[in-house]
């Protein structure tokens with residue numbers, strides 16, 4: 498049976514991905530700071546206090562025969578911060594927090610989990626990223642912390658893909674842009690979106706799974722759109 502780990506499983510896309518893979522008959526280990534909202538024979542839901550290394554360490558022994566990992570870890574806004582609309586709104590606390598969640602947690606997660614990824618079989622490491630983290634594609638400006646932390650994330654994943662490509666020849670590391678999806682993260686920014694540009698978590702989970710299904714080792718280190726095409730860094 499295939500075994501996939503979903504990290505950040507309690508969020509909008511995380512929950513939809515867990516359900517998608519369970520419906521496909523996959524064994525799913527789910528890590529979240531939240532409690533499970535449902536049960537399933539093939540679901541191993543693990544509630545973690547947070548994603549710091551000391552919390553992850555004891556979980557590693559439960560992770561055997563992994564085929565892949567999907568990390569949804571990311572933040573755009575919270576009770577303290579909204580995306581910066583202009584330079585004057587940029588501040589150190591928001592930059593630090595965005596980099597902590599969007600950049601530092603994901604790369605340390607990969608560092609800690611790499612020993613659990615097969616060296617000689619196909620495997621994937623997918624981190625949800627964002628098109629707005631593309632430097633080339635930035636035509637609108639704004640959202641300083643989110644853009645910069647996702648751009649840095651993409652660089653870290655690209656760098657890791659080069660190194661791990663030597664030891665894990667069939668591992669594909671990819672940053673995937675899920676498209677604007679109806680979750681808490683996008684909720685404050687949905688008003689001006691045309692209805693056909695806002696996707697349900699189920700739709701996006703299906704598309705992310707499709708991208709994963711079609712991954713090739715040549716795509717390792719890339720930022721991929723939900724339709725499978727490559728986005729520029």
Ligand SMILES: NC(=O)c1ccc[n+]([C@@H]2O[C@H](COP(=O)([O-])OP(=O)(O)OC[C@H]3O[C@@H](n4cnc5c(N)ncnc54)[C@H](OP(=O)(O)O)[C@@H]3O)[C@@H](O)[C@H]2O)c1
Pocket residue numbers: 504505506507508509510511528529530531547548569570571572573598625626627628674675676677678679680681682683
């Ligand atoms: N929704 C969109 O329109 C959209 C568009 C482009 C990219 N994305 C990306 O897709 C990913 C998932 O987004 P989503 O829409 O599903 O958002 P979400 O519902 O807010 O989920 C984000 C996940 O990140 C984790 N997280 C958030 N803040 C954290 C913190 N301070 N410390 C530790 N973990 C934290 C949470 O894990 P727990 O399970 O532990 O709560 C949560 O499941 C994000 O990386 C986001 O940047 C989303």
